[in-house]
Amino acid sequence: MPTIRDVARRAGVAPITASRVLNSPETVSAPTRERVKEAIEELGYVQNRVARSLRLKRTHTLALVVTDIANPFWTTVVRGVEDAAQGAGYNVILCNTDESEAKQQRHLDVLLQKQVDGILLVPAGTSTELGDWIRKQSTPIVILDRRVRSAQVDFVCGDSEGGAYQLTRHLLSLGHRRIAVLTGPRQVSTAEERVTGYRRALAEAGLQIRPDWVRYGDYSQESGCEMAQQVLATTPRPTALFAANNVIAVGALRALRQAGLRVPEDLSVVAFDDMTSGLMVEPFLTVVDQPAYEMGQRATELLLARLSGSATEIYQEIVLPAELSVRRSSSPCASIGQLVYTLPEAIAQGEEVVHGKIAGVG
Amino acid sequence: MPTIRDVARRAGVAPITASRVLNSPETVSAPTRERVKEAIEELGYVQNRVARSLRLKRTHTLALVVTDIANPFWTTVVRGVEDAAQGAGYNVILCNTDESEAKQQRHLDVLLQKQVDGILLVPAGTSTELGDWIRKQSTPIVILDRRVRSAQVDFVCGDSEGGAYQLTRHLLSLGHRRIAVLTGPRQVSTAEERVTGYRRALAEAGLQIRPDWVRYGDYSQESGCEMAQQVLATTPRPTALFAANNVIAVGALRALRQAGLRVPEDLSVVAFDDMTSGLMVEPFLTVVDQPAYEMGQRATELLLARLSGSATEIYQEIVLPAELSVRRSSSPCASIGQLVYTLPEAIAQGEEVVHGKIAGVG
DNA sequence: CTGTTAGCGCCTTCAG
DNA sequence: CTGAAGGCGCTAACAG
Numbered sequence: 001m002p003t004i005r006d007v008a009r010r011a012g013v014a015p016i017t018a019s020r021v022l023n024s025p026e027t028v029s030a031p032t033r034e035r036v037k038e039a040i041e042e043l044g045y046v047q048n049r050v051a052r053s054l055r056l057k058r059t060h061t062l063a064l065v066v067t068d069i070a071n072p073f074w075t076t077v078v079r080g081v082e083d084a085a086q087g088a089g090y091n092v093i094l095c096n097t098d099e100s101e102a103k104q105q106r107h108l109d110v111l112l113q114k115q116v117d118g119i120l121l122v123p124a125g126t127s128t129e130l131g132d133w134i135r136k137q138s139t140p141i142v143i144l145d146r147r148v149r150s151a152q153v154d155f156v157c158g159d160s161e162g163g164a165y166q167l168t169r170h171l172l173s174l175g176h177r178r179i180a181v182l183t184g185p186r187q188v189s190t191a192e193e194r195v196t197g198y199r200r201a202l203a204e205a206g207l208q209i210r211p212d213w214v215r216y217g218d219y220s221q222e223s224g225c226e227m228a229q230q231v232l233a234t235t236p237r238p239t240a241l242f243a244a245n246n247v248i249a250v251g252a253l254r255a256l257r258q259a260g261l262r263v264p265e266d267l268s269v270v271a272f273d274d275m276t277s278g279l280m281v282e283p284f285l286t287v288v289d290q291p292a293y294e295m296g297q298r299a300t301e302l303l304l305a306r307l308s309g310s311a312t313e314i315y316q317e318i319v320l321p322a323e324l325s326v327r328r329s330s331s332p333c334a335s336i337g338q339l340v341y342t343l344p345e346a347i348a349q350g351e352e353v354v355h356g357k358i359a360g361v362g
Numbered sequence: 363m364p365t366i367r368d369v370a371r372r373a374g375v376a377p378i379t380a381s382r383v384l385n386s387p388e389t390v391s392a393p394t395r396e397r398v399k400e401a402i403e404e405l406g407y408v409q410n411r412v413a414r415s416l417r418l419k420r421t422h423t424l425a426l427v428v429t430d431i432a433n434p435f436w437t438t439v440v441r442g443v444e445d446a447a448q449g450a451g452y453n454v455i456l457c458n459t460d461e462s463e464a465k466q467q468r469h470l471d472v473l474l475q476k477q478v479d480g481i482l483l484v485p486a487g488t489s490t491e492l493g494d495w496i497r498k499q500s501t502p503i504v505i506l507d508r509r510v511r512s513a514q515v516d517f518v519c520g521d522s523e524g525g526a527y528q529l530t531r532h533l534l535s536l537g538h539r540r541i542a543v544l545t546g547p548r549q550v551s552t553a554e555e556r557v558t559g560y561r562r563a564l565a566e567a568g569l570q571i572r573p574d575w576v577r578y579g580d581y582s583q584e585s586g587c588e589m590a591q592q593v594l595a596t597t598p599r600p601t602a603l604f605a606a607n608n609v610i611a612v613g614a615l616r617a618l619r620q621a622g623l624r625v626p627e628d629l630s631v632v633a634f635d636d637m638t639s640g641l642m643v644e645p646f647l648t649v650v651d652q653p654a655y656e657m658g659q660r661a662t663e664l665l666l667a668r669l670s671g672s673a674t675e676i677y678q679e680i681v682l683p684a685e686l687s688v689r690r691s692s693s694p695c696a697s698i699g700q701l702v703y704t705l706p707e708a709i710a711q712g713e714e715v716v717h718g719k720i721a722g723v724g
Numbered sequence: 725c726t727g728t729t730a731g732c733g734c735c736t737t738c739a740g
Numbered sequence: 741c742t743g744a745a746g747g748c749g750c751t752a753a754c755a756g
Contacts, residue, residue, distance in 0.1 A: 001500075003733055014743045019735060029741060049475040050421060051733035053412045054748050061455070061476075069444070075437045082431070082458055091472065093423070094456045096444055110453065113411040114423075138363075257644075282619075365749055376727045381751055391725060413749035416732050 002043040010039040022047060053115065062303065063111040064120045065095045065104060066144075067219075073246060073273045073292050074122070077144065080296025081120060088304050090117070097124035099218070112139055118303040120296075123148055126187035140306040142299045147189035154306065156299040156318045158290030160190045160272070163322030164197025167242055167270045167288050170324060172205050175333035176240040176268060180213035180231040182224055182252055183244035191216065194244040194272055213238055217248065224251020232259055239333045240268040246275050249285060264331035274325070286330040288322040295320055364405040372401035384409060415477065424665065425473040426482045427457045427466060428506075435608060435635045435654050436484070439506065442658025443482060450666050452479070459486035461580070474501055480665040482658075485510055488549035502668040504661045509551035516668065518661040518680045520652030522552045522634070525684030526559025529604055529632045529650050532686060534567050537695035538602040538630060542575035542593040544586055544614055545606035553578065556606040556634055575600060579610065586613025594621055601695045602630040608637050611647060626693035636687070648692040650684040657682055 004022075008015040013032060020028050021036040028036070039045070053059040064081050066074045078094065085092045093116065095107040104124040111119060118140040123130050131148040134141050142154040164181075171179050181198045184191030199209055213231055217223030224243060228251065231238055241256075243249035249271035256263055263269050274289040298318055366384075370377040375394060382390050383398040390398070401407070415421040426443050428436045440456065447454045455478060457469040466486040473481060480502040485492050493510040496503050504516040526543075533541050543560045546553030561571055574596055579585030586605060590613065593600055603618075605611035611633035618625055625631050636651040660680055 004735095005733080015733090016735070016744085017742060020742090023735085027741075032741080046471075047475050048416075048477060048733050049472075050412060050415045050477045051748090052735075054410075054416050054732090054750090055734045055736080057748075059412060068441075069431075070437055070441045072434065072437070075432055075434070078456070079430075079432050079458070082456065086457075091455045091457070091476065093453045094440070094444065095448075095453070096441070109408075110411075113409050114453065115410060115412045366751095367749080377749090378728085378751065379726060382726090385751080389725075394725080410749050413732090414751075416734090416748090417750045417752080419732075 001048075002045045003048070004045070006043055007036065007039045007045050010043060011035040057115070059115050059117055060089055061091045061093060061114070061116050062118050062120065062300070063093045063095065063107075063116040065097060065107055065111075066122045067097050067099050067124055069094065069096055071247060072275060073290070076292035077296035080293040080298075081300045082296075084297045084300035084304070088300075090304070097122075099124045101125045101127055112137065117307050118142070120144055120299050120303060122146060126185065128187070140303055142303045142306070144295065144299050145190060152315055154299075154302050154316050156295055156302065156320070157190070158295060158320050159322045160193035161197040161200070163272055163288035163290070163324075164194040164242070164244070165201045166197075166322065166324045167272070167286075168198045168201035170286065170326065171240045171242065171268060171270060171330065172201060172207075174240075174268065174330060177207060177333070178210075178213075178236060178238040179240045179242060180215070180234075180238040181242045181244065182215050182217065182227040182231070182248050184217060184219040184248070186216045188219070191219070191244055194242075198242060210234075219245055219247055221247050221251035221254070224248035225255045226251075228252035228255035229259070232256075232261075238267070240270070240330070243269065243271040246271055246273040246287075249275075263329050265334075268330040268333070270330050272322075283325070284328050286325065286327045288324050290322050291320050363410075364407045365410070366407070368405055369398060369401045369407050372405060373397040419477070420479055421477050422451055423453045423455060423476070423478050424480050424482065424662070425455045425457065425469075425478040427459060427469055427473075428484045429459050429461050429486055431456065431458055433609060434637060435652070438654035439658035442655040442660075443662045444658075446659045446662035446666070450662075452666070459484075461486045463487045463489055474499065479669050480504070482506055482661050482665060484508060488547065490549070502665055504665045504668070506657065506661050507552060514677055516661075516664050516678050518657055518664065518682070519552070520657060520682050521684045522555035523559040523562070525634055525650035525652070525686075526556035526604070526606070527563045528559075528684065528686045529634070529648070530560045530563035532648065532688065533602045533604065533630060533632060533692065534563060534569075536602075536630065536692060539569060539695070540572075540575075540598060540600040541602045541604060542577070542596075542600040543604045543606065544577050544579065544589040544593070544610050546579060546581040546610070548578045550581070553581070553606055556604075560604060572596075581607055581609055583609050583613035583616070586610030587617040588613075590614035590617035591621070594618075594623075600629070602632070602692070605631065605633040608633055608635040608649075611637075625691050627696075630692040630695070632692050634684070645687070645689050646691050648687065648689045650686050652684050653682050 004015050004018050008018040011018060013036060017028060017032060018036050021033050025033055062085050064078060069075055069078055082092055097104040101124050120142050122144045123146045127148060131153065134153050142156060145157050147155065168179060181195055183195050186192065195214055202209055212234055215227040215230060217227050224247060228241060241252055243252050252269060256267060261267050270286040272288055274287050275285060302316060366377050366380050370380040373380060375398060379390060379394060380398050383395050387395055424447050426440060431437055431440055444454055459466040463486050482504050484506045485508045489510060493515065496515050504518060507519050509517065530541060543557055545557050548554065557576055564571055575593055577589040577592060579589050586609060590603060603614055605614050615631060618629060623629050632648040634650055636649050637647060664678060
């Protein structure tokens with residue numbers, strides 16, 4: 001492998017001159033430049049960016065640490081990150097944590113050792129002390145999707161609460177009153193915020209929250225299936241299910257099928273996150289869709305801004321809107337045809353009210 | 363950022379000793395080792411792997427260049443690569459080419475400059491001279507999915523011809539005679555091999571190939587939609603469509619819906635590649651599924667074997683079997699209820715035979 | 725078991 | 741506009 005010295009020798013110049021031809025050609029006279037370029041061509045010289053990185057203390061490489069790239073939501077985020085990074089001349093190292101904090105820490109350690117210029121991180125599991133750890137690092141880190149405690153960090157996410165609120169409102173507007181939510185781990189902000197949105201919509205409608213219809217799991221298919229089975233075992237059973245992500249939704253739908261229940265005839269199902277990016281022929285599931293691509297893109301732009309030092313000192317929090325797509329999996333509630341939004345309306349309709357809440361649902 | 367010299371100074375040893383504690387602890391006496399470890403701890407020392415890579419001429423980084431990570435097939439391959447790489451202590455830089463050879467070459471150049479230890483490449487577009495280029499490089503490269511000309515390279519792929527043959531046989535066994543194939547670019551090996559499998563199955567069944575039922579496109583949804591429209595415009599129109607990948611299938615299904623045709627009642631549809639890895643609730647499409655995860659895994663293992671020099675000198679070609687999953691999108695042909703496999707059988711059933719082929723279909 | 729020397733390939737400084 | 745010297749942080753090779 002020829003080095004820049006070989007190029008220089010062949011062109012009859014000093015190595016630094018060859019270097020300049022590569023990195024700031026305008027500072028070299030045209031004839032010299034030509035000779036160097038010829039030498040490069042003849043030798044098939046390939047610049048060694050590892051040496052360059054060592055010298056410059058910049059690798060032009062970012063890292064993206066996600067829970068699981070196989071989830072189409074993350075796939076799309078990855079694509080957004082990739083495109084934004086490539087556009088700015090950066091490469092991306094991809095890592096999966098599978099929600100394991102140990103794996104996450106191992107990845108982060110290696111990434112810092114490899115001197116990546118910045119890290120985009122979807123915190124795995126609970127990641128309790130991650131916030132403190134991040135603040136100790138000098139490498140810029142942007143957090144995606146899930147809030148970390150003590151949030152003195154840049155953060156980009158979708159509107160979990162708002163999206164959950166929209167989905168729940170949608171179900172309410174279809175006349176559903178008995179709505180269960182199947183969510184992720186209690187410590188994961190998205191899981192909790194989606195429950196919050198659900199609660200808000202129910203509260204606004206004057207409905208009580210029934211605790212056994214709020215189930216926490218681990219964002220896995222198995223968990224979705226189990227949680228669905230659990231809420232189906234309650235009496236009266238819910239008329240609608242809200243799955244807090246796409247994977248849970250799949251698990252829940254499996255449980256429903258196993259129970260011989262049809263969607264939406266017997267039960268409506270709605271979910272957070274779309275299933276696949278455009279590869280669905282006739283999308284079935286009513287969802288709120290987060291702008292996954294944009295999330296990756298914006299997060300990367302924010303990270304790059306930090307790298308170039310052009311970002312303000314204040315940490316940013318970017319919340320992207322989630323958009324409702326009503327499809328076939330949600331339909332009017334068979335038992336209750338009428339929407340009940342407010343307590344006064346409920347009373348007007350002759351609903352029984354107990355302790356300021358509509359009875360018979362909690 | 364403390365360096366290994368700082369650690370050494372603090373521990374009262376030479377830098378090389380500190381280095382040894384990191385890289386081959388067993389060669390250092392226990393007490394010295396402890397002192398060095400303490401120093402590392404106290405200083406919060408982080409090894410600089412860029413410097414290490416420069417010295418060792420190994421980066422422990424692989425590159426994976428795919429056409430589009432957003433396609434769930436590639437997503438799964440990526441995951442297989444990731445896992446195999448992580449397991450062996452390697453990181454993966456991900457690049458998308460979007461079928462652009464220019465983009466591909468830009469990526470490859472940078473990756474070589476970054477001194478990646480090996481490259482996994484899904485050749486973009488036609489990549490005519492890629493084979494020659496690869497042989498010139500000293501960096502090990504494993505080709506995925508698509509054959510390159512002059513194949514003195516390691517290669518891992520799914521069984522395109524066999525899979526296409528299976529799908530076509532499946533349609534034939536349902537009584538279909540008028541089967542169109544919608545494939546990718548003529549120069550892409552997978553596109554051509556899938557047509558070959560289709561031809562073989564038809565030939566075996568004694569059926570003529572009708573040229574306007576063999577359409578070449580570019581593996582895009584638009585292309586799939588257009589090709590479907592084109593074959594639908596023929597008379598008599600096909601009773602079954604074979605889409606040579608999942609994206610084409612989606613485009614074709616869109617075209618069918620726009621034309622008001624039901625699947626499978628009016629037309630059967632089968633496809634190469636599954637849609638999403640497990641996120642489909644009730645998979646609809648009959649497909650042959652390539653073992654995408656395993657493909658990534660095997661390719662990575664092969665690459666790693668090359669890196670460690672343990673691989674034989676002979677280039678390997680690994681062809682993984684594709685597996686048929688019969689689902690709802692394919693059903694018995696309405697007009698012909700009976701399977702015709704061989705010419706003699708056809709004659710026995712009173713079919714008109716012209717030039718040794720069954721008439722009325724070509 | 726430990727240390728000295730030297731150099732991986734590049735680019736910043738400072739001088740010509 | 742061009743060059744000489746030096747060092748980024750690390751680890752082989754060779755002493756001791």
